[in-house]
Each structure stands twice: as structure tokens, then as C-alpha cells.
Amino acid sequence: xxxxxGLAKRFGAVEAVRGVSFTAPDGQVTGxxxxxxxxxxxxxxxxxxxxxxxxxxxxxxGIDAAGDPLxxxxxxxxxxxxxxxxxxxxxxxxxxxxxxxxxIARPEIDASIARLASLLELEPLLDRRTEGFSxxxxxxxxxxxxxxxxxxxxxxxxxxxxxxxxxxxxxxxAVRRLRQDGKCVLxxxxxxxxxxxxxxxxxxxxxxxxxxxxxxxAIRAAAGCEDLEEAFVRLxxxxxxxx
Amino acid sequence: MRRTLAVFAKEIRDALRDRRTAxxxxxxxVVTGPLTLVLVAQFVSGLEERASTLRVRLAGAAHAPAxxxxxxxxxxxxxxxxxxxAARVKAGTLDAVIVVPxxxxxxxxxxxxxxxxxxxxxxxxxxxxxxxxSERLLDAFNRETAQLRLMARGVSPxxxxxxxxxxxxxxxxxxxxxxxxxxxxxxxxxAPLLGGMTLAIDATAGERERGSLEPLLANPVPTxxxxxxxxxxxxxxxxAVTAVTLAGFVAAAAxxxxxxxxxxxxxxxxxxxxxxxxxxxxxxFTAAAQMLISTYGRTYREAQTYVSYxxxxxxxxxxxxxxxxxxxxxxQAAVPVLGQLMALQRVLRGDSLPAWDVLVPAAVSAALxxxxxxxxxxxxxxxxxxxxxx
Numbered sequence: 001x002x003x004x005x006g007l008a009k010r011f012g013a014v015e016a017v018r019g020v021s022f023t024a025p026d027g028q029v030t031g032x033x034x035x036x037x038x039x040x041x042x043x044x045x046x047x048x049x050x051x052x053x054x055x056x057x058x059x060x061x062g063i064d065a066a067g068d069p070l071x072x073x074x075x076x077x078x079x080x081x082x083x084x085x086x087x088x089x090x091x092x093x094x095x096x097x098x099x100x101x102x103x104i105a106r107p108e109i110d111a112s113i114a115r116l117a118s119l120l121e122l123e124p125l126l127d128r129r130t131e132g133f134s135x136x137x138x139x140x141x142x143x144x145x146x147x148x149x150x151x152x153x154x155x156x157x158x159x160x161x162x163x164x165x166x167x168x169x170x171x172x173x174a175v176r177r178l179r180q181d182g183k184c185v186l187x188x189x190x191x192x193x194x195x196x197x198x199x200x201x202x203x204x205x206x207x208x209x210x211x212x213x214x215x216x217x218a219i220r221a222a223a224g225c226e227d228l229e230e231a232f233v234r235l236x237x238x239x240x241x242x243x
Numbered sequence: 244m245r246r247t248l249a250v251f252a253k254e255i256r257d258a259l260r261d262r263r264t265a266x267x268x269x270x271x272x273v274v275t276g277p278l279t280l281v282l283v284a285q286f287v288s289g290l291e292e293r294a295s296t297l298r299v300r301l302a303g304a305a306h307a308p309a310x311x312x313x314x315x316x317x318x319x320x321x322x323x324x325x326x327x328x329a330a331r332v333k334a335g336t337l338d339a340v341i342v343v344p345x346x347x348x349x350x351x352x353x354x355x356x357x358x359x360x361x362x363x364x365x366x367x368x369x370x371x372x373x374x375x376x377s378e379r380l381l382d383a384f385n386r387e388t389a390q391l392r393l394m395a396r397g398v399s400p401x402x403x404x405x406x407x408x409x410x411x412x413x414x415x416x417x418x419x420x421x422x423x424x425x426x427x428x429x430x431x432x433x434a435p436l437l438g439g440m441t442l443a444i445d446a447t448a449g450e451r452e453r454g455s456l457e458p459l460l461a462n463p464v465p466t467x468x469x470x471x472x473x474x475x476x477x478x479x480x481x482x483a484v485t486a487v488t489l490a491g492f493v494a495a496a497a498x499x500x501x502x503x504x505x506x507x508x509x510x511x512x513x514x515x516x517x518x519x520x521x522x523x524x525x526x527x528f529t530a531a532a533q534m535l536i537s538t539y540g541r542t543y544r545e546a547q548t549y550v551s552y553x554x555x556x557x558x559x560x561x562x563x564x565x566x567x568x569x570x571x572x573x574x575q576a577a578v579p580v581l582g583q584l585m586a587l588q589r590v591l592r593g594d595s596l597p598a599w600d601v602l603v604p605a606a607v608s609a610a611l612x613x614x615x616x617x618x619x620x621x622x623x624x625x626x627x628x629x630x631x632x633x
Contacts, residue, residue: 048461051626073463080461084454088260089253100249101462129260145458 001026001184002047002153006056008208009042016042018208019056024186024201026152029179031199032188035236039208040188041081044157047186048078060153074102077151079159083142087131091122091141094130099148109148116144119174136167143174153184160194172198192229206236246464250472251479258442258480268441272434272488277495279426299377300324303343307359309351310343313384332364338373339363341381354392427492427510428587429561431485431518432580435526436533436554438484439477440547443533446473447619448546456629466623467616474531474616481526489518509593517590517601524605525583529557531615538622560584576603579611 002024009017017039024030032040045051047058049069058065060072085094092113099109117123120140125133130141139159147154156175160168175198178185189195195202196216204212204219212219212235216228223231259265297317302324304311314321324340331337342360350357359381363374390400450456459469496510533550540546560580576582582604589596622628 045630050457050461050629070463070465073461076461078458078461080457082454082457084450084456084458086253086257086455087453088257093253093256097249097253098458098462101246101459101464103245142458146461 001061002030002155002186003059004043004047004056005059007043007046007053007058008055009039009046009051010054016208017046017053020203020205020208020210021056022203022210022213024153024184026184027179027182028200029175029185029187029198031195031202032186032205033190033192033195033202033232034188034205034211035190038190038205038236040190040205041157043205044078044155044186044188045080048076048080048155049073050080074149075151076153076155077146077149078155079139079143079146079157081157083139085130085133085138085141085145088129090127090129091144092126094141095145095148098145102149104149112148112150113144115150116147119177120144121170136163139163139167139171143171151183154178154186156185156187158188158190160189160191168194192232196228204232204235211235246468247472247475250469251475254442254446254473254476255479258445258476261441261445264441268437268484269487271437272484273491277491279430281495281499297376297380298322298373299380300328300337300340301343302328302340303345303347306345306347307343307351308348309388310347310359310384313387314380317380317383319380329362332362335364335367335370338367338370339377341377351388425561425565425588427489427518427591428584429558430488430492431522431587432525432561432583433554433558434485434488435481435522435529436557439481439526439530439533440550440554442480443473443477443530444537444540444543444546444550446477447534447537448540449543451540451629452542456623460623460629465620467620469623470534470616470620474534474612474619477530477534478527478612481530482523485522485526486519489515489522510591514590517596518587521583521586521590521601521604524608525580527612528579528608528615529553531612531619534619535615535622538619538628576600577607579604579607582607 004023005021007017007020008015020039020043022030022032032043034040042051046053046056047060047065049058049065049072052066058072061075063071063075065072086097089097095113095116096106096109099112104112113126117126120143122140122144125137125141130138133141143156143159159171159175163171175185175187179200187195187199199216201215202213202219203210212222214222219235220226220228220231223234225231225234298320299314300322301307301311304321304323311321324337324342325331328337328340328342332340340362342362344358344360347357347359361374361377361381363370363377365371365374393400393402450459460466492510493512493515532553536549536553537546540549557580561584564581564584571585575585576599582600586596586600586604589600
């Protein structure tokens, strides 16, 4: 479970995030929805302890991120905004490296790779170097690498960005499987349909604050319109010229 | 520690798979060093050859029977210079020509001032032995003539020579070689830079450029473990390249030993071992410095530029020593690169090498390396470094 309370982040004069609060419970997919530049990535970086918040707290399974960042990282698997792979290493080696960094023993790493390869349909690629991989293939490897330690909390920052329909569908399926396994999945996207198709709860972020929060139905009700996309536009003011 | 080793193993594996770079470094380290050495050796032995056989070129030898007689007695080969000697000297095919005017013999007999011309081009270093030789022979001829004339007048020849200069060259043949072999220390100092560079940049700026730094840092591993593991890998690579480069020199020197030039190229296994012992701590420092510098680079290329400044500064040290003619002083041991350079030169000169001369530079390098690695670890916790400097 991930709980953010009054998160704020300031970069010099720019306030990227201004008081974001939400709770992402286990066994659910929580979606951070918002236009580009709304503060989603910054929020997720604070949750995964890569950025220190200017204000507010993050608790992951009750562990305070500021007090024990390594403890929080151990309980999180995060697909970050940057998701570069090592081009000269094979898929297996890329995933295994992160397993070793997490202190997992080799046999368990191998078992984990087998499990993730089946979840993400990576089997045919396992022993190929990642050089020249398609965007979808790279994304899957990056996700597998983030999940090598079978974390109870999964953070995915725009996981479907730039992927084709088939890859997107298989990724969605993988996210549903994670939810079935009782994981807490926190997911960000700027695509309405993406979030509507997957999320149990949506947190709409706009201009660094939470514009609305609730189930897709609750959000539609709050915006006073039937169409979720219309609700998104009204709530975020995305129509008012934000990039 | 296990995590540090995991980082180390990954970086080494990654670097070894970079075939093109590995090959470039290998070729540069194996071939270039000895090749340079061979060229220098060829040059030096050429000099010695030119100077060792006494040969003088005369234009108008027929006008100076006395001079010819003197030279023949001194076992000097006399060659009549070709008519176009001036052009040939200019072109570099002739080193020096003594030009005797037609009235030489008459003036000489009349005890008048007898001018001769020595034609040379001193912009060519390789002709300087021949020029000096001609000058010396003419001087000797002068002296002999004067002595004979004084004796004919009943004056002791020593009147004419109050200070008699006898040349004693204090340099042993080996030391003469070491002066020329300034190059081996130069390579011993530059090889760690070359060997550590690719890995140091790839593990820092490269990691950032390809977007793998953020996921890497999301692992529950203290940044010190990353910095330490990456540095160990860069150091290993630097040491490996240095060892190979210097081994190339050993091979080249062995090759030359058969050609009876051992004095010039005294670089066998004992020297090799000392060189490596001096270069290994230096490599620890240079690899750490390269990493620290590269961490500031946003891209591989940017970091490469920064790192090349370091190489420039480091390669300036041997040149500065060579041109300033700095003498050895104890404080130099504490200056990175300079301390190593001085110790390396002592090894080449065959001087004694006190443990102090190795340990002080090593300790300074180690301390600086630790400081640089700690700085990298701190930078990896810096949001501006990890996520760009906006």
C-alpha cells in the first residue's frame, strides 16, 4: 500500500507538485491521470524515493520514505520515466543485474526471470542483446527488470507510452494479473482510455495538485457528465492550452 | 560488498562486449608504444652511426694538402663534395661540407689568416653530430698547426693552451638511453588514462544518457556501492591496458637487445614490475578522477570532452618536466603524476628506488581516489545530477 500525504516539490522557482495526497491500496490499480507536465512523474519519483519532497510524506507499507528510503525501495518495483537498458547485455542479463543488486540469490533470480518472461511474453527474447529492440520490447524488459524481486508495490510511469495496440493489450493483461496477485499497482498515464480500462481508482492530477479522486463512476458524477474524457478535460482544464 | 561486486562484474562484462572500443584500446596500447620506441631507437642508433665513422666532406681538397694530410693521419675518411653541395645541404642529403678556397695553401704557407667555410643547415637535428665533428677536426688542425709553428720558434706548445679541456661524459650509456626514453614514463602515465576512460565515461555519463541511471538508482543500494563498483571496474580496465602497453615495451626492448643496443633500451622484467607497481596506484587516481569528471557530463560526448581536458593536463606534466629541466625534489613525490614520473625516471636511469618514492605517490593517489569516489557517490544522490541540470 502506498500513501502520499501533502506531497510538494519545488525546483528553484518552479512548483512542480503542490500538495498531492492519495492512497493506493493493495489488490487495486490506482491511476494517476493528468496532462503532460501536470506533476505525475515528479510525484512518482518522490514515491520511489528518487526525489526528496519539499513537503509532505510518503509511506509504503507503513515505512516512511524519508526515514528509510532503502527499505521503501526494497518494497517497490518502479518503471521510471527513464527506462534505458544496457544494449550490450542480453535481456536475461539486464534483469539478472537488478536481481543481484537487490541481493537475490541466483536460483531465485532465474525462477523470477522465467515467471516474468511468461507474464510479459518475453521468452523468445531472453538471450538476445537488447540492442535494436523495438520500443515495446524495451518496455517489457524494463518492466521485468523492475519486478525481478516480486515487489508488493508496483509503480508504472506511463507504461504504454509509444506502444502499439498489441503490446498495449498484453501489458494491460499483465497489470491485471499483478492486481490478481494482490499487488498495489500505481500507474500513471495521460491517456484517458488507458486509465478507464484498467484502474479501480483514478487520481486526476493537474497543475501539481489533485483535481479529482475516485472511481471512474465517481469522477464522471463529480464532473457532471457521462463521458469520462469530457470529465477529464473539464477537471484538468487541459483544453485551456496545456501541452 | 556483494552488490559492489555485482556492479563491478556488470561493468566489466559490458565493457568487454564493446568490441570496437576494446579493439581500439588494444591496438593503441599494444602497437603504438613499441612502435614509437622502435622509431626512436632507429633514430638514435642512426645518430650514433653517423657520428662514429669519421667522415668529412671537402670541397676543393686539392687546395689544402696540409689539411688533407692532417685528416688522413687522424684516420678520417675524406670525400670530395659534389659541385651542388649547397643545394644538397639545404635538401638534407649532406650534413656538413668544408669549403676550401683556391688560395688556401699559399696563405697557409705564408702564415696568413686562412679562411675556410663550413656549410651546414643547423635546423636539422640529425646533422648536428656531423657538424660538430667537422668543427672539432678543424679546431684540432688549427691547434696542431699553431703548436708546430710555436715549436719551430722554440716556444713551448702549452703557452698556446692554458686551459686544456678534456671531455668526460658522465652519463653512462644507460643514462643516455633514459634521457631519450622519456617516452616510456610518458606512456606509463597516459596508458591508465586511455584504459580507464571508456569505462569511466560509460558508467557515469553513458548511464545517464541512455536513461539507465534512474532505474539503477531505484534499487535499494547505497550510491557508494555503485560508485565503488564502477570505479573498481574502471581501475581494472586502466591497469589492464597499462600492463599490456608496458609489456609491449618489454617485448620491443628485448628485440633490440639482440641488436646490441641493450644500453639504450634497458627495460626488462624488473623494470616492468617496478613500472606496474608505480602505475597501478596512479590508475586508481586517474580512473576515479575520470569518473568524477564524467559524472558532470550529460552525454557521453560531453563527458569525453571534459575527460580529454584531464588527459591534456596530465600529459603536460612530463612535458613541463622535460622543458623546465626541473630537478628532483622531495615535494614532487606528493604531487600526483609528477611523483610517479620522477619515480619512473629513476627506474629507467637505473638509480636506486627507495620505497618512499613509490609509497608516497601511491598514498597520495589512493587518498585522492577515495575522495573522488566519495564525491561521485554524493553526486549520485544529487537530484540535479541524476535528473539533469535544469
